Amino acid sequence: MNQDSQLSGEADRGDTRPILIVPYMWIGDFVRNHTVVRVLNERWPNRPVDLLTTSLCAPLVDYMPGVRDAIVWDLPRGRLAVGRQLGLAKLLRERNYGTALVLPRTWKAAIAPALAGIPERVGFVGEFRFGLLNRWRWGEKKLPRFIDKNAALAQPDGAPLPPEWPVPQLRVPAEDIVRWRQANGLSAGAAVALAPGSVGVSKRWTYYPEAARLLAERGLEVWVVGGPGEKGLAQEIVAAGGAGVRDLTGNDLRNGVLAMAAAGVAISNDSGLMHIAAALATPTMGIFGPTSPYLWAPLNGLAATVVQDKSVLSCQPCQSTICKMNDHRCMRDIAASEVVEIAQRVLGEAGLRAMT
Secondary structure (H helix, E strand, O other): OOOOOOOOOOOOOOOOOOEEEEOOOOHHHHHHHHHHHHHHHHHOOOOOEEEEEOOOOHHHHOOOOOOOEEEEOOOOOOOOOHHHHHHHHHHHHHOOOOEEEEOOOOOHHHHHHHHOOOOEEEEEOOOOOEOOEOEEEOOHHHOOOHHHHHHHHHOOOOOOOOOOOOOOOOOOOHHHHHHHHHHOOOOOOOEEEEEOOOOOHHHOOOOHHHHHHHHHHOOOEEEEOOOHHHHHHHHHHHHHHOOOEEEOOOOOHHHHHHHHHHOOEEEEEOOHHHHHHHHOOOOEEEEEOOOOHHHHOOOOOOOEEEEOOOOOOOOOOOOOOOOOOOOOHHHHOOOHHHHHHHHHHHHHHHHHHHHO
């Protein structure tokens, strides 16, 4: 297959060789990768799609329709790790991939597919990857959003962006949710899941303890969801909210997926758990301050996008992980009572839809 026909869907219809996606490994970005999977499934229904993943993100693949397998391989961020790269290349070579989509622009992401001799290695120009990739794409900086940059690699070279991309999907069997509730001693009623963590302190709304207290006072069950890094935040929220608030943070991302699947509504910062909840079709409220909802909100759509609207801030959105104005007004001026009122409205609307 030549470069003009690569990923065109118009040539080599009989090709059944699997496709490998080398994705970004942040949790939210990994969920977004499912759009790329869906584009490839539509274009080549007879070619299996596999995802390279870290052990952290691996549980997500179990809930992604259209993915054949996960290649779990942890590579260190700060060094080349030649032995690990060679080991991964050997594994990829054994799987006889015909195409690899290398989504990150780093040269390290392209090493193993090149060493494995995968015939078509597709990616944007970046970090001197000449020789590692052989199907170059240009114009990345002209694409407006992160998802546009990634999903465009699954299209024919030069094809226009569609009006809408397929949205990411995560599907959890109902029986898994029932077992998870029972194992954690949780009732079958509607609960509010709070996701107080994020990469970057500027994206963290600080009134989760007060919101948990207000929600619990209204008779709602409240769960705090996150990883081990959110354990301190969870303890603070539980202390403020009382007996109706449960700390469900832990080391296993699967626990977070199940919690978001079981929740009646999820309230989250701009974080990986927000993308997980939205992809599960759980009504999701995203709280945005320093980041742009247009650029970073889930494609699935949110039940509510909560932003500070009391004043115009010249610094917003700054896209920074640390507030450079030292007052964090873009998040501090979003009141807990406002978020709780929206959450109750969203729960009510979800209940009405369930009855119709």
